[in-house]
Structure formats: structure tokens, C-alpha cells
Amino acid sequence: MKTHKLPLIALAGVCTAGIAFSELTVAQDAPVPPRSVDIVAVASGDPDFATLVAALSAADLVTVLQGKGPFTVFAPNNAAFAKLPPGTLDDLLKPENKKKLAAILKNHVASGKIMAGDLKDGSVKMLGGEKVEVATDNGRVGFGGAKVLRADIPASNGVIHVIDTVVLPD
Numbered sequence: 001m002k003t004h005k006l007p008l009i010a011l012a013g014v015c016t017a018g019i020a021f022s023e024l025t026v027a028q029d030a031p032v033p034p035r036s037v038d039i040v041a042v043a044s045g046d047p048d049f050a051t052l053v054a055a056l057s058a059a060d061l062v063t064v065l066q067g068k069g070p071f072t073v074f075a076p077n078n079a080a081f082a083k084l085p086p087g088t089l090d091d092l093l094k095p096e097n098k099k100k101l102a103a104i105l106k107n108h109v110a111s112g113k114i115m116a117g118d119l120k121d122g123s124v125k126m127l128g129g130e131k132v133e134v135a136t137d138n139g140r141v142g143f144g145g146a147k148v149l150r151a152d153i154p155a156s157n158g159v160i161h162v163i164d165t166v167v168l169p170d
Contacts, residue, residue, distance in 0.1 A: 039065045039073055039155040048162070051081040051089070058093045059102035064127075069157030070113035074132075074143045076166045084166055103128050107169060113158050116141050116151035130169055143167065 040062050043049040052075055056062050065071060081089055092101045106128030114124070119141050123131035132144040141148040144167035153160040 037155060038157045039069070039071060039160060041066075042153060042155045042160060043073075043075065048077045049075060051078045052076055055081070055089075055093065055101060055105060058095075059098055059105050061102055061105055065109070065157075067157065070111075071127075071158035072110040072112060072114040073158065073160045074108045074110075074146070074148070074163050074167070075160050076108065076146070077149070077162050077164065080146070080163060080165050083164075104166070104168060107132060108163075108167060115159060116148065116161060128169075132167060 037045075040053070040056065043056075044053050056065065065073070091097060092104070107126045107130045109127045110124050111127065119134050119136060121135055123133050125131050133142075134144075135142040141151065141161070143161070143163055144165075146163035146165035146167055148161045149164055150162040153162070
């Protein structure tokens with residue numbers, strides 16, 4: 001009788017493992033809801049926005065742009081930040097200049113989801129309270145003197161337009 005217990009126990013273990021594995025397989029096959037990719041997540045996933053993401057963090061604006069929105073962000077790329085006068089970016093990233101940096105960045109964000117095709121000549125009111133001039137010419141869009149390089153990058157809470165210049169307040 002002892003010689004038959006071991007195979008039965010082994011068989012029982014295999015059956016139990018098979019049932020557990022089949023349940024695991026079913027659970028893995030269940031549809032996974034899509035992950036929400038907000039503006040900050042989109043920017044964080046693009047190396048061309050590394051400076052912008054660092055600036056948003058320094059200005060404590062990450063949670064704002066992870067919010068419900070919708071938002072339209074005219075996002076300066078790394079090259080845009082590099083065009084600032086020497087030392088300007090380093091100065092803006094200092095904790096004591098957080099309010100100034102936040103004001104600059106808020107003037108790159110508008111409420112609502114505005115696709116490039118919906119932009120018209122005139123001004124757009126930004127989250128910082130400033131109005132920034134928008135100019136269109138044969139499908140090209142300008143924002144406060146900056147050129148829109150890439151438009152209509154989707155996010156779950158808005159849209160991003162890449163610009164080539166950091167737009168500073170007057």
C-alpha cells in the first residue's frame with residue numbers, strides 16, 4: 001500500500017497545480033483596462049521633453065498637468081530651453097525661483113483641448129493669466145513667436161504641441 005501512496009499524492013499534486021495554472025491562465029487572458037497616459041506621462045516618455053519635465057517638477061506643476069483637464073500644452077522641447085540666455089535655466093530651476101518658473105510654464109498651458117487645426121489667428125488665454133498670440137499661415141502655427149514643430153500629440157487629459165522656443169512674459 002505504501003508503494004501506491006506516492007504516485008497518488010504526486011498525481012493529486014499535478015492535478016491541483018493544473019487547476020491552479022488553468023485559473024491563472026484565464027486570469028491573464030482577461031482584458032486589462034488601458035492605462036491612462038496623461039500629459040506628464042507622455043512628456044516623460046519622450047526624451048525631447050527631459051528639460052520640460054524637470055522644470056515642471058521644479059515648479060510643482062506635475063500634479064496640475066496630471067489632473068482631469070483637458071489641457072493644451074505648448075511644450076518647449078530641449079532645444080527651446082537651450083536657446084535661453086546662458087544661466088537662465090539653471091537660475092529658474094532654483095527653489096527660490098519656483099514661482100517665476102511656474103508663471104512661465106503656466107503661460108504655455110491653456111484650458112481645453114485645442115487641436116492645431118482649431119487654432120486661429122488671435123490670442124489664447126493661458127493658465128497663468130497671460131494672453132499669448134497665435135498666428136497661422138498655410139497650416140503652420142506660431143505661438144508667441146515660437147514655431148509649432150509637432151502638433152496634436154494626444155494625452156488622456158489633453159493635447160501637446162511641441163514648440164521651438166520658451167515663450168517668456170513681456
